[in-house]
Amino acid sequence: MRKIGILGGTFDPPHIGHLVIAEETRVQLDLEEIWFMPSNTPPHKDAAKTGAEERSEMVKRAVKGNPHFRLNTIETHRLGKSYTFDTMKVLRAEHPDIYFYFIIGADMVEYLPHWDRIDELLELVQFVGVKRQGYSLSTTYPIIEVDVPFVEISSTMIRERIRNKLPIRYLVTESVNEYLKEQQLYEDR
Incomplete structure (x- = not known):
C-alpha cells in the first residue's frame, strides 16, 4: 500500500514553512509523496484573500522541482466550505491502494474535537501533528507526532x-515571489 501525506491549507500564500513541514514529515514517516491541497473556503477561518486559482498556481510554483510534492485541487473545485471528511471520503474511494496521512499543525490538533465528523474521519486517515510554538500536541485522538525545525x-x-513594501525573499520560493509581483497580490491598491 502506498503512503501519501496530505498538507491542506489556504496557502495564501504558500511559504518556506509549508515546504519544510512537508519535507520533514515525508522523510520521517517514509512517505512516497506529499499532496498539497489548497482549500476553497476553510470551515475554521475567514475566506482567503486571493482566489483558489491564484493560490493553486502559487502552490504549483512552490512545489515545482521536488519530485515528491504534488498539487491536488480537489477542494478548490468544490463550492462552499471544505470539510476534510468529505475530501477524504472521495480520495479513499478514488485511491483504495493509498494509506493517507493528514498533516496538521499543533493549533489544529487542539481543534480536532471540533472537526466535522471527526470519529468517522479517523477511520479514513492517520493524523500527523507537527509541533508549533505556543501549542500543545496533547490530545485524546491518535496522532503521530513529527518534529520539524521551527520556522x-x-x-x-x-x-x-x-x-508594507518589505521584502519577502527567502520566505517564499523565488517562483512564488515572482508570481506575487507579477499579479500584484496583497498590495494596497
Missing part, C-alpha cells in the same frame, strides 16, 4: 510585509 513564518506575516 516562524506565516502567510499573514508575508501579506503584511507585502502591504
